[in-house]
Amino acid sequence: MHRFLSLGLAIVAATMFTGADWLQFRSADTTGIAQGPTPPVSWSEDENVAWKAELPGRGLSGAIVIGDRVIVTASSGFEQDRLHVLCFSDKTGEKLWERQFWATGRTQTHKKMCVVTPTPASDGKHIFAFFSSNDLVCLDLAGDLMWYRALGRDFPNASNSLGMASSPILVDETLIVQVESDDDAFATGINIETGIARWKIDRPNKANWTSPALLKGGANDGGNLVLLQSSKGVSAILPRTGKQLWSYDEGASTIPSSVVRGNTVFVPSHGITALRPVPGGESAPELLWQQSSLAPSTASPFVYDSHLFTVNRAGVVACADLKTGKRLWQLRLKGPFTSSPVAAGGHLFFFNEKGLGQVVKPGAKSGTIAGEGDLGETILATPAIANGAVYVRSDGHLWKIAK
Secondary structure, three states: OHHHHHHHHHHHHHHHOOOOOEOOOOOOOOOOEOOOOOOOOOOEOOEOEEEEEEOOOEOOOOOEEEOOEEEEEEEEOOOOOEEEEEEEEOOOOOEEEEEEEEOOOOOOOOOOOOOOOOOOEEOOOEEEEEOOOOEEEEEEOOOOEEEEEEHHHHOOOOOOOOOOOOOOEEEOOEEEEEEEOOOOEEEEEEEOOOOOEEEEEEOOOOOOOOOOEEEOOOOOOOOOEEEEEEOOEEEEEOOOOOOEEEEEOOOOOOOOOOEEEOOEEEEOOOOEEEEEOOOOOOOOOEEEEEEHHHOOOOOOOEEEOOEEEEEOOOOEEEEEEOOOOOEEEEEEOOOOOOOOOEEEOOEEEEEOOOOEEEEEEEOOOOEEEEEEEEOOOOOOOOOEEEOOEEEEEOOOEEEEEOO
16 A cells, blocks of 8 residues: 555656756756746736736745746845745645745845845755845745754854855755855755755855856766856865865856856856866866856856857847857847846746846847846846746746746
8 A cells, every 4th residue: 555655656746846847046957948838928917927926025036846836935024034935826826835934144135135035946845945144944845844954043154244145056965055255155065854964165255146056967977066156266066075076266256157068167257268077087177268258247147059148237148159159149138137047948038127028039140039028026036937937026026927
């Protein structure tokens, strides 16, 4: 009986949690590319908005999609010390549950940011919500608390007046968390079942808002590597132990994050720097090219098909060849942008700070604006895409854009 029950649950889980889910910042593999049908390329209040849900407070964190659930975090209160994790029905937008916690760490941030800047992560069974106050919460899909880590209590000097923003990523049953400031700076790998650190390593003492990236199969044994970016450069570490295999030490941005395509890493450094790790070794990676004209602003660089895309301070999208870094074309959008672009079905989705979404159809020689939609509220969060729908949030609302 127990064997049949276990088998049934396994089948349900395999059906419910598919590769189409969007499980963390810039998707499960941190590329920002969604599988499945193409979402609408234009929308309005009366067209292609499946639902709109009200949120209790501020948030720059993106939504994640787990089967038929959409998860988002928020903060409320005069001091932003009330932390919210909310779960909505993907079909109807109905709020299924909400959990609230008191922040234990510092909640002061720049007025543009807030305590809810990191995007949550999930393994399809648990929800890991991280906040600028360095509170880390693990819930199951029913909203029941599994464990809670008050990293702000454990490391009170790991904070800054602007706020923390790094989103955790989940790799090999380990939650990778970057907590880096001018005073105390470290990264840690958390056992997702217990909340206990598998490892903790010191990091450069400088404020850093970048998020880790995943390099699949980058280890000597074919295992995964995690890329930690800072002002010093990029470190490639083993997710289960925190051991560093190689590093790039020529400096990097502390806001936009690196992106990976195959075995090549594109780092916001000297504009953009393309690196290829040396197979089977722990030596410094091979430098393929550097292109200063591709320097991104706040939005992270993005790779789609055979092209690299960056967005500068003026809202200009630059498209470059992956192999050489040669700029192929430019397209001016209506900015400014804080959120990073995402892609699905041959289209790139950009949301500017005023709430205007712009959908770009990239080509080999030029890019065109295929459509747009104005949500009329400030949007700073990177959207999620799953099952032919775009999920985007402001401080006040969460939208599902779908046909």
